[in-house]
Amino acid sequence: MDRAKDARNDRSIKGGSSFLSLDAATLAEQAGDKAGWLAERIREAVNTGHLVAGERLPPSRVLATELGVSRGVVTESYTRLADAGLVAALGRGGTVVCGGPSAARPNPNNAARIPTATVDPFGSTADFETLRAASCRIDLSPGVPDVRSFPRAAWLRAERTVLSTAQLTDLAYGQAQGALPLRTAISRWVARTRGITCLPDDVIVVAGVAQALSLLAHQRKANGAATVAVEDPGSLGARQQLNAWGIRTPAIPVDDDGLDVDALRQHTASTVMVTPAHQFPTGVVLTGQRRVELLEWARNGNLVIEDDYDAEHRYDRRPVPALAADEPESVYYMGSVSKILAPALRIGWVIAPRSMTAAIVDLKRDTDLGNATVPQLSLAHLMNSGDLERHLRTMRSRHRRRRDVMIGALRTRIPHAVIVGAAAGLHLTILLPDDLDDTAVAARCLQAGVKMHPLSWHRQSPGPPGLVLGYAASTEADIAEGIDAVAQSIAE
Template identity: 40%
Template sequence: MSRSRTNSGSGELLVELRRETAVPLHQQLESGIRERIRQGLLRADTVMPSTRALATDLGLSRGVVVEAYQQLVAEGYLVSRTGGYTQVAPAAARTSPQDKEKPAPTGPPRIDFKYSRPDVSQFPRAAWLRSIRRVLNETPHLSFAYLDGRGADELRTALSDYLNRVRGTSARPENMLVCNGFAQGSRLLLQVLAASGYKRLAVEDPSDNELREVATAAGLEAVGVPVLESGLDVGALERSGADAVLVTAAHQFPTGAVTSAETRAALVEWAARRDALIIEDDYDAEYRYDREPIGAMQGLAPDRVVYAGTASKTLAPGLRLGWLILPARLVEPMAAAKIVDDRGSPVLDQLTFADFVARGEFDRHLRRMRPRYRRLRDALVGRLAERLPDLEPIGVSAGLHVMAWLPADVSESAVTQAARERGLGVYGLKPYWVQNAGPEGLVFGYGGLTEPAVVEGIDLLADTIASLRR
């Protein structure tokens, strides 16, 4: 009969012992531990349970465990440490077959222009800590019970006030839903739309490829619509037969195009005429440098536009805080979908962010970060002009990235690969084209870099391109 037990006192170790066999128990224990080390299941420097605790856990005499440990120490699988504890020997763990099969990690690029990386080193820890303390000291106990599917009322109220003031939305707390970033919010929304009869989602071409995959998984057909200098091509949208469209109107990703007033009006008119829905991803509109702020489309047609925002670019992506402003007809099904998905986002984070926003700390943080990001943008654009004048950046007036078309004599794949060999991460446009048929270019995310790193990175890119041309 098999018998396996675990110890909850001085560490746990699952070992199977067969007491009906003729093999001595100490040998079975040795074999079990030895095999787990060989398989990589017990890693280097893992602290083993004490002999007394393991003996009690497995129903053995302590002498059996001591004998097994001594044999494994003699073989080099375990090592006894000062203080009376035993660990897995590093040498034994390093030679496990499983570890040999793993490819050697390549590591991240030394300088990485990857998009979607704000400067998390500037997270306002002191202000956030003050908000956490106020929440813990002042929040009624009932606020920590199960949540409404829309999220904490305090955060929905703070965000609606903020967005109406800063982004020109027409938000009410009862029409807002708090989610775990845009990823969860968009996934739930597309699932709800598919369940209610929507068939085809139009997306900007080029655009973020992840949402297209989410749409397909939800049962929607994703179709690409070209992006013009004035925003989405509404004529092509008409011909697409879509009943919903996703736009990044304030700062198109990745081209940086700003949707004009005429295009906004045409989009709203299209949605009204077709009884369609506009999904507005307002992902980085708080950062603008060379133009006046442009309000959100949601304020033009609250019953036709779903507004999506997030703290990922403004504070830190690890917070997983996002929000949606919904037309009234979508509030209940979205709240129900949120409850089914995860029972609600963590209330402590929501209440902390609500206090942070309501006390003006969010505004102060953004005022502090705008000039910092502008200096990075200026360093990037300036160095490109000096070293790579034929890579003219576009979409530079806002956000945390710029884009540049590549000249015809330079291949996107060759540049990205050769740059990577020099420790430089640069990223091409190919993944963002819906049909993979557009011109080639590079997207430069600069939010998480320093000015010297930006300059050095462009110098490395210039050298890379020069070597390819030679």
């Protein structure tokens, strides 16, 4: 055994009481929450860089013995840190630091070091890339999942299983439509979670919803249908992507019942893109009557693009089935694991009307020959083993707590704001008084180190100002601090 090599690769933290120079006597003097005190010391060490991502914390039994406390105190502190996304429990791999100091984290001893955006993303054009790259202390952008909670241990188990059992053909060029085990797992997943009945041959694996949209744009243009009506307000990012492929995106208004189908009927577009389960950005759910009207419109030779982007994240309402569950031959259904696991996986799926499936598969083949096979097989294992469902249940609970913290902070600090879309998803929207400029509010917040979207970014027609606030990727403390910054920006 190469002990020198092992020593270089071992990033575990040795010892117990010497860990972070913790003093057992100081801990013993804590009359109240000892676990909270210990968790705060470790949190400070992560935020200051004394602990870095990849380091293993001391075993709970060792640290408890040397600090003279029960093991439950240490395990509770580790659990709190895991809930905050700063550490991850890896089973036999121990508890590993996965957070770290942000370049945008303020230095309390030198306020001048708090970075601000050097380029204004809220200028004359909405610039997602500039905003995404802008430094911030707290990111309340919508659509950003909690990647710190990615189930690393479960994913590693899945990859080990896949690689230990893979056939030679699994490591060769795969099918452009996607690996059969994943298409089978997806067909079962959407049947169980979204009410869609389909065969594995109906599923097309793509590199996220972004690619699903680009493939459709090419298909529609080839068929002389270069117009896709979109919700207003609706996703600016999706609209910009369609525009980049030469697709016109006329606006169809959204109200408290969802897409205005009467307004859609007055338009000449034969394709419409909707987010019916949790409309982006307002959060409304397409009502039963509007659903019937939209599917009736689709049956008359039209096409509905269903972006089911965060339908799995529901808290205070019963899930509604996907539109594709009722009208599969008129709905182009898109889903992904970007909001469930991590956007970096770039794995999504399309369930297209069967009359379109062959054309979409051909476009996928011509684009990239298909997604990487090993991650597909790993995701299939995660789905089939139940690990994905268990992870989703954990995240729902965590997101609910964070959402409730945001709602409580909004009601306390900005009581005049109207909160909408809080029953599901990873974000909520607040409506502000008409005399406020939401872009200016968001710009001031970014200068204070807090990132979000102004609602006006996602409008094509005039409407009430507001802010679109994500809560999935931030700790409860950061959410409260972020809303304080919003309140101060509004007051200014």
